Every structure is written in structure tokens, then in C-alpha cells.
Amino acid sequence: MNKPIVLVADDERGTREGLERALQDRYAVLVAEDGQKALQLLEGRHVDVLITDLKMPGLDGMGLLKRAMALQKPPVCIVMTAYGSIESAVEAMQAGAYHYLTKPNINLDELELVIQRALNTRQIEVENVSLREQLDHKFGMETIVGKSSAMQQVFDIVQQVAPTRATALITGETGTGKELIAHAIHNLSLRKKAPFIAVHAAALPSTLLESELFGHEKGAFTGSVERRIGRFELADGGTLFLDEIGELEPQMQVKLLRVLEERAFERLGGQKTIEVDVRLIAATNKDLRKQVAEGKFRDDLFYRLSVVTIPLPPLRERRDDIPLLVAAFLRQCSEENGKSVTELTPDVINVLMAYDWPGNVRELRNTVEQMVVLARSEKLTLRDVPAVIRGGADLTKIAVVRTGMTVEEAEKELIVQALKELKGNRTKAAEKIGMSRRTLHRKLKRYGLEEL
Numbered sequence: 001m002n003k004p005i006v007l008v009a010d011d012e013r014g015t016r017e018g019l020e021r022a023l024q025d026r027y028a029v030l031v032a033e034d035g036q037k038a039l040q041l042l043e044g045r046h047v048d049v050l051i052t053d054l055k056m057p058g059l060d061g062m063g064l065l066k067r068a069m070a071l072q073k074p075p076v077c078i079v080m081t082a083y084g085s086i087e088s089a090v091e092a093m094q095a096g097a098y099h100y101l102t103k104p105n106i107n108l109d110e111l112e113l114v115i116q117r118a119l120n121t122r123q124i125e126v127e128n129v130s131l132r133e134q135l136d137h138k139f140g141m142e143t144i145v146g147k148s149s150a151m152q153q154v155f156d157i158v159q160q161v162a163p164t165r166a167t168a169l170i171t172g173e174t175g176t177g178k179e180l181i182a183h184a185i186h187n188l189s190l191r192k193k194a195p196f197i198a199v200h201a202a203a204l205p206s207t208l209l210e211s212e213l214f215g216h217e218k219g220a221f222t223g224s225v226e227r228r229i230g231r232f233e234l235a236d237g238g239t240l241f242l243d244e245i246g247e248l249e250p251q252m253q254v255k256l257l258r259v260l261e262e263r264a265f266e267r268l269g270g271q272k273t274i275e276v277d278v279r280l281i282a283a284t285n286k287d288l289r290k291q292v293a294e295g296k297f298r299d300d301l302f303y304r305l306s307v308v309t310i311p312l313p314p315l316r317e318r319r320d321d322i323p324l325l326v327a328a329f330l331r332q333c334s335e336e337n338g339k340s341v342t343e344l345t346p347d348v349i350n351v352l353m354a355y356d357w358p359g360n361v362r363e364l365r366n367t368v369e370q371m372v373v374l375a376r377s378e379k380l381t382l383r384d385v386p387a388v389i390r391g392g393a394d395l396t397k398i399a400v401v402r403t404g405m406t407v408e409e410a411e412k413e414l415i416v417q418a419l420k421e422l423k424g425n426r427t428k429a430a431e432k433i434g435m436s437r438r439t440l441h442r443k444l445k446r447y448g449l450e451e452l
């Protein structure tokens with residue numbers, strides 16, 4: 001991960017160089033010898049932390065601080081004041097400084113601690129970025145398995161809306177892949193490099209949710225000892241995913257509507273109107289239309305949110321996807337658990353296809369994982385299938401697909417699909433499926449697909 005950027009502004013060379021030396025291991029340090037030069041640097045690039053002396057010729061520290069706070073993404077500001085001039089420190093804090101240090105004896109440990117704490121305010125952003133990078137390959141459109149026509153339709157809509165800024169509403173039962181699809185939309189958009197920020201509306205009480213979304217100023221309410229940047233601001237330039245939107249309380253619905261209409265809001269307890277460029281994707285497992293009819297959800301908000309609606313079908317309505325999903329999960333779970341389970345008997349596949357999966361893909365994935373973890377050999381048989389699933393499977397439901405794919409056939413199809421999509425690039429195909437290049441070669445040979 002990139003080092004956070006710290007800018008030190010001080011007209012005294014000794015302080016500049018001393019701080020630079022002390023900080024350069026952990027941070028990318030920029031220096032400026034007066035306020036004007038510092039401002040130029042701030043305007044030219046994003047800086048995470050500004051450490052500035054208050055007394056400087058020309059544009060002084062207070063002036064610089066105010067200009068810095070007015071930037072689109074203001075840095076965290078720490079001011080240095082001469083020992084004994086506490087009034088100026090107070091003034092700086094009121095202007096938005098995060099902390100002050102007294103000169104000439106700057107305590108470097110304290111400084112380090114303050115910077116760490118300040119960056120924590122932003123850490124959510126950083127964490128999201130790195131997490132996103134880790135998951136990038138996983139959440140591309142590629143790894144969403146689905147050959148059923150229902151899912152193919154979903155992929156078509158996703159591809160169409162991704163490049164636009166249209167708000168999308170993803171609906172579907174729990175575990176159908178709503179968050180996965182939201183990620184895919186983000187990753188297929190021009191916003192790909194900007195953050196994808198998820199907020200689970202049901203997880204928080206209304207007041208907390210409000211500050212989570214919009215942020216708050218220091219002192220906005222009891223306990224808000226520090227300013228907090230909200231999720232809307234963190235998602236600037238990127239995508240905000242609002243999960244379980246059906247749980248939003250009426251007053252939050254109004255606030256959200258306003259952001260959607262004006263693309264602007266204020267932090268709790270704040271005066272300044274903040275404008276953001278955020279693409280919103282909402283998800284729900286409720287029937288929002290019904291909630292509108294019952295007066296539980298605002299119709300104006302519903303229409304704003306559902307510019308594009310993407311309904312995800314429950315797994316039991318697309319049983320043909322099950323063998324492919326099982327093959328993909330078998331591979332992933334084997335690898336994650338250091339096991340090598342490569343086969344299942346056809347009756348296992350039949351049972352898995354006949355079960356109704358109320359928890360949808362998530363439940364299927366968990367079941368496969370459980371079977372892999374407990375597996376006694378490389379081959380799973382009916383005995384390895386959890387009793388609930390075996391008992392719940394109604395085989396008459398799959399009379400037509402009874403002779404359907406075995407996991408080997410599914411795996412074969414997965415390989416063929418990947419190679420076709422990636423134009424025969426074996427390295428990429430192996431990566432996509434999650435097997436080593438060597439394993440892929442072996443499988444190609446075994447399935448007689450070498451000419452692909």
C-alpha cells in the first residue's frame with residue numbers, strides 16, 4: 001500500500017528537516033518553506049496530513065489552514081505553535097485543525113501518535129481501497145458463475161448499466177448475490193479505481209446511520225469528540241452501496257432523497273454544504289413496491305432508486321447453475337482449506353440440484369465448504385451431504401435434469417467457458433477458475449480439450 005502523504009510547512013529549516021527525518025520511514029514527506037509553497041503543493045495533489053507552523057512570512061499558518069480546509073478533500077491539519085501562545089492554538093482548532101503541538105520541543109512520539117489517530121479517521125477509506133484491490137479479481141464479472149438464461153439476462157443488464165451513472169436497485173432473496181452484482185457494476189464502470197463503499201442500513205439505529213452516511217462535525221452530538229467523514233464523502237468519485245434499503249426509517253428516506261436530488265448534503269452539526277459525485281446502488285430482499293403501497297416506503301424515493309432494477313432470481317429457479325457453482329466452490333473451498341476434493345458422485349449433484357436452497361447461493365457455498373472440510377476422501381458421496389439437505393431434497397423436481405451434469409462435466413464446462421472468454425489464454429483462464437496452470441494442463445489433457 002502507498003505511504004500516507006505528509007506535508008510539513010515551516011520557515012525554519014531545522015524543524016522541516018528534523019520532521020522529515022523523523023517521519024520519512026512511515027510516510028511520504030513533502031516540505032515547504034512558506035505558506036504559499038505549501039498551498040501550491042496542496043492544490044496539486046491530495047495530501048493526507050498537513051503539519052504547519054503558525055508563524056510564517058507571507059501566507060501564515062492560519063491562512064494556510066483555512067485554505068487547506070476549503071479543499072475538496074482537506075488534509076488532516078496539525079499546527080505547531082510557540083510554547084505559550086495558546087490563544088493561537090485555540091483559534092487554529094476552531095478553524096478546523098485536528099491537533100496542535102508546541103515548539104520548540106516537539107515530542108516526536110506524540111506527533112506519531114497524533115498522525116496515526118488522525119489517519120484512523122480516514123482509515124476506513126484506506127481499508128476499503130486495499131480490500132477492494134484484494135478482491136478485484138474476485139469480483140470482476142468473470143467469477144460470477146451462471147449460465148442459466150435468468151443469470152445471462154442479469155449479466156446483460158449489468159453490462160449495460162455499469163458504464164452509466166444510473167442509480168440501480170438490486171432485488172432478490174438473501175444470498176442470491178446482490179452484493180456481488182453491486183461490486184461487478186462498480187468494477188465494470190469508469191469508477192473502478194475510486195472507492196466502493198458499502199453501508200448496511202439495517203445494522204445501525206437511525207441516528208448513527210445518519211452520521212455514518214453524512215459524517216458529523218466535532219461536538220455535533222454528545223460523544224462526537226472528533227469530526228467524522230461520512231460514507232458519502234468517502235465514496236466520492238466512486239460507488240456507494242446501500243444494502244437493506246427497505247429498512248430505512250422515514251426520516252432517513254427524506255435525507256437520502258435529498259442527496260439523490262441535489263448530490264449535496266451537510267455533515268451533522270455542520271454548516272458547509274458538501275457536494276459529491278457518487279453513484280448509488282441499493283439492494284433489498286423486501287418487496288419495496290409492496291412497502292410503498294403500505295406507506296412504509298416513500299414512493300418518490302422508490303422511483304429515484306429504481307431507475308434500473310436488477311432482480312436476482314432465487315437459486316431454486318435456476319437449478320442449472322448449481323453444478324457450475326458447485327464445481328467453482330469445490331475448487332475454492334478445497335484450496336482455502338488445504339484439501340483436495342475433486343469429485344462427487346452423480347447422486348450428490350442430483351440431491352444438491354433437487355434441494356430448494358432457501359439461503360440461495362450463500363447456503364450452497366457454505367454447504368460445499370462444510371462437505372469439503374469434513375470430507376474423508378477426494379470423492380464426495382451421498383454420505384457426505386448434510387442430512388438436512390438430503391432430507392429436504394425433492395428429487396421429483398429435477399426429473400428432467402436427473403441425467404444432468406456430473407461435477408466433472410461441470411468442471412469441463414467451466415474450463416471451456418473460461419478459455420472461450422479469455423480467447424484461449426491459459427494463464428488467465430487458470431487464474432480465473434482458481435487452479436494452477438499445471439492443473440489446468442492436466443485437466444485439459446484428461447478431458448481431451450488440449451486443442452482449445
Ligand SMILES: Nc1ncnc2c1ncn2[C@@H]1O[C@H](COP(=O)(O)OP(=O)(O)OP(=O)(O)O)[C@@H](O)[C@H]1O
Nearest residue numbers: 144145146173174175176177178179180285361362
Ligand atoms: N452467481 C454467483 N457466482 C458465484 N458466487 C456467488 C454467486 N452469487 C452469490 N455468490 C456467493 O454467495 C455468497 C452470497 O452472495 P451475496 O453476499 O452477494 O448475497 P446477497 O444477495 O447480498 O445476500 P444478503 O441479502 O443476505 O445480503 C457470496 O459468498 C457470493 O460470493
Ligand SMILES: [Mg+2]
Nearest residue numbers: 178179243283
Ligand atoms: Mg448482501
